[in-house]
Structures are given as C-alpha cells and as structure tokens.
Amino acid sequence: xxxxxxxxxxxxxxxxxxPDFRRRYGREMAxxxxxxxxxxxxxxxxxxxxxxxxxxxxxxFITTIRERLExxxxxxxxxxxxxxxxxxxxxxxxxxxxxxxxxxxILSLAIFAAISFAIxxxxxxxxxxxxxxxxxxxxxxxxxxxxxPADLAAEVKANPYPDEVPMHPYFKLILVLGALDTDRDNVxxxxxxxxxxxxLKKLDKNHDGKLTAEECGLRLPAKLEADHRVVARSxxxxxxxxxxxxxxxxxxxxxxxxxxxxxxSAALWTLDKNIDGRLxxxxxxxxxxxxxxxxxxxxxxxxxxxxxxxxxRSNKFGLQFRELxxxxxxxxxxxxxxxxxxxxxxxxxxx
Numbered sequence: 001x002x003x004x005x006x007x008x009x010x011x012x013x014x015x016x017x018x019p020d021f022r023r024r025y026g027r028e029m030a031x032x033x034x035x036x037x038x039x040x041x042x043x044x045x046x047x048x049x050x051x052x053x054x055x056x057x058x059x060x061f062i063t064t065i066r067e068r069l070e071x072x073x074x075x076x077x078x079x080x081x082x083x084x085x086x087x088x089x090x091x092x093x094x095x096x097x098x099x100x101x102x103x104x105x106i107l108s109l110a111i112f113a114a115i116s117f118a119i120x121x122x123x124x125x126x127x128x129x130x131x132x133x134x135x136x137x138x139x140x141x142x143x144x145x146x147x148x149p150a151d152l153a154a155e156v157k158a159n160p161y162p163d164e165v166p167m168h169p170y171f172k173l174i175l176v177l178g179a180l181d182t183d184r185d186n187v188x189x190x191x192x193x194x195x196x197x198x199x200l201k202k203l204d205k206n207h208d209g210k211l212t213a214e215e216c217g218l219r220l221p222a223k224l225e226a227d228h229r230v231v232a233r234s235x236x237x238x239x240x241x242x243x244x245x246x247x248x249x250x251x252x253x254x255x256x257x258x259x260x261x262x263x264x265s266a267a268l269w270t271l272d273k274n275i276d277g278r279l280x281x282x283x284x285x286x287x288x289x290x291x292x293x294x295x296x297x298x299x300x301x302x303x304x305x306x307x308x309x310x311x312x313r314s315n316k317f318g319l320q321f322r323e324l325x326x327x328x329x330x331x332x333x334x335x336x337x338x339x340x341x342x343x344x345x346x347x348x349x350x351x
Contacts, residue, residue, distance in 0.1 A: 002046065003037040006053055010034075012103050013057075015096040016064040168281055174242055175217040177284065179203050180268075188268065188279035196264040200248075200256070209258040213238045216245055216256070233301070237294045241286050244279075247271055289349060293342045296321065308336040324348065 168186045171177040179199045213235035235254040247267045300308040328344035
C-alpha cells in the first residue's frame with residue numbers, strides 16, 4: 001500500500017522535468033521506480049523502502065535542475081530567418097495534468113495533517129511565553145485582566161516614542177520625584193500633587209508607613225554602612241539638600257512619617273515659587289550653594305555637630321580647602337559653622 005503511494009508521488013514529481021524529457025523517458029522512469037519499490041519493500045521492508053525513497057528524492061532534485069538548465073530555451077528568442085525577417089518559436093504548453101495537481105494537493109494536506117498531529121501530541125513540548133508586562137500607547141484597545149502576571153521567558157521592551165521627553169536624570173536619582181511624575185514629562189502637575197500621598201505610599205517597600213532616606217533615593221557605599229554615625233548624618237543631609245524631600249520632611253528628622261505623607265500635597269505646594277500650579281525642574285533642583293556646603297560638611301564634620309573644628313580641618317582635605325575655611329571663620333575662633341561656610345561659598349560664587 002505504501003509503495004503504491006510512493007509510485008503515485010513519483011509520477012507527480014516527474015512533472016518537474018522538461019516536457020521533451022518527460023515524453024521520452026517519463027514512462028520508463030515511472031516503471032523502473034515502481035518495480036524497484038516493490039523489490040525493496042519485499043526484501044528490506046518499510047525501513048528500506050523509506051531509505052530508497054529518500055535517495056530517489058535527492059536524485060530527482062539534482063536531475064530536474066540539471067535537465068532544466070540543459071534544455072534549450074527558445075521562448076521569445078528571436079531567430080533570424082534566411083530572408084532577414086525575425087521569427088519566434090514558442091514551446092508547447094507544459095502545465096501539469098489535472099490529475100497530478102489533485103494528487104499533489106492531497107499529498108500536501110496529508111503531510112500538513114501529519115506534522116500538526118505530531119506537534120500537538122508530542123510528549124515533550126517547549127512552551128515559551130513572550131510578551132511584556134508594560135502597556136504601550138500603540139494598543140488600540142486597553143486590555144484589562146484579573147489574572148496574576150506570569151513569568152515570561154522573554155520580555156519585549158520597546159524604545160521610547162520619538163515624541164516622548166526623556167526622563168530627567170534628577171527624577172531618576174530622587175525616587176520620590178519619579179513616583180510623583182506619573183506621566184514622565186519631568187513636571188509635577190496639579191493633579192499629580194493632589195495624588196501625591198498615594199504615589200508616595202508605593203515607595204514604602206517594607207510597609208512600615210514611613211519613607212526613609214534610602215527609600216527616597218539615598219545610596220551609600222557599602223563600606224560606610226557599618227558606621228552608624230556616618231549613616232545618620234548622610235540621611236539628614238540627603239533629606240535637607242533636596243527641596244522636595246526637605247518640604248516633605250517637615251520636622252527634618254530624616255524620615256517622611258505617615259502623617260507627613262498625608263500632608264504631602266500641602267507641602268509640595270510650598271515649592272511652587274511662580275504659582276503656576278505645577279512644579280518644574282527649576283523649582284525642584286537643589287540650590288548649588290546648599291549642595292556644595294553639604295558636601296564640604298560631610299568631608300570635615302566627623303562628629304556631626306554642624307561645625308568644623310581645628311582638629312577636623314587637619315584631615316587630608318584640609319590643605320585643599322584651607323583658604324576657603326580660613327575666610328569662612330569670620331570671628332577667628334578656629335571653628336567654622338555651617339552658616340559661616342554657606343556665606344563664604346556664596347561670596348566665592350558671586351565673584
């Protein structure tokens with residue numbers, strides 16, 4: 001039964017040969033293939049028949065290409081007649097017979113069905129989930145579901161749209177600003193200020209009802225985390241330097257408490273200097289003098305008392321900033337307060 005199907009398939013494949021070649025040798029080739037199929041099926045069984053069919057298919061592929069290349073192609077080729085008038089020779093129609101097309105269509109459907117069955121009933125199936133957890137503006141319809149997000153084998157991430165404003169680095173540094181700016185336009189709008197308490201609660205990773213300096217964006221080197229005094233001073237300075245954090249931390253204890261989170265909207269409105277109903281990057285960036293003074297204090301004020309004593313000025317940075325510290329010590333008592341250092345830096349900047 002299988003050998004008979006192979007013979008029918010071979011007769012269909014003979015249509016790939018040039019018409020002249022097929023008329024001269026087609027019948028003999030089909031007869032030889034049929035005899036050989038029966039002989040192999042009787043002597044070697046199904047495995048031998050499959051192997052013979054594969055070799056015959058390879059031979060068919062090579063010989064059809066060779067015969068097509070070697071066959072004379074005269075369609076549309078102008079030949080000069082003896083009287084100088086060009087004539088054209090057209091090859092006869094070589095379209096396959098209807099029966100061959102029917103057989104080929106049936107065979108194609110059978111192969112497709114077999115492959116589909118093998119894929120659907122395979123024991124080991126490799127399933128890959130490819131998608132994205134992030135919605136895109138290109139979606140025409142919003143997709144909403146209550147299903148729990150599944151782990152993806154590969155996630156598709158698209159580049160920002162050309163008309164989207166890149167996120168300001170300061171909004172990435174201060175996590176509070178990134179949480180407040182929900183539309184990523186580098187501006188805290190009136191609506192975003194109103195929704196500030198809900199946005200800030202999302203930064204509370206340990207769910208203790210308050211935001212520490214680390215949850216607001218502070219990053220300390222690992223070698224400094226062991227010194228609790230340095231960590232405490234760094235937290236206070238970080239919350240003091242950045243205007244948005246200083247406004248939210250009303251009691252200046254280095255932590256935005258639950259009550260301060262509730263009053264976040266009112267605290268943010270105090271930063272709106274031009275009273276335009278929104279907070280721009282110019283209103284949110286820290287004052288350069290304040291930032292510079294805070295860095296100097298972190299270099300020298302080792303005991304955290306808000307002053308730079310003579311002993312603290314003797315560290316490795318003392319010589320580098322000696323002239324600035326001498327000018328800052330207006331009363332010449334050997335101690336530079338944070339206010340004196342601020343005035344000195346401001347005077348240096350105004351020169």
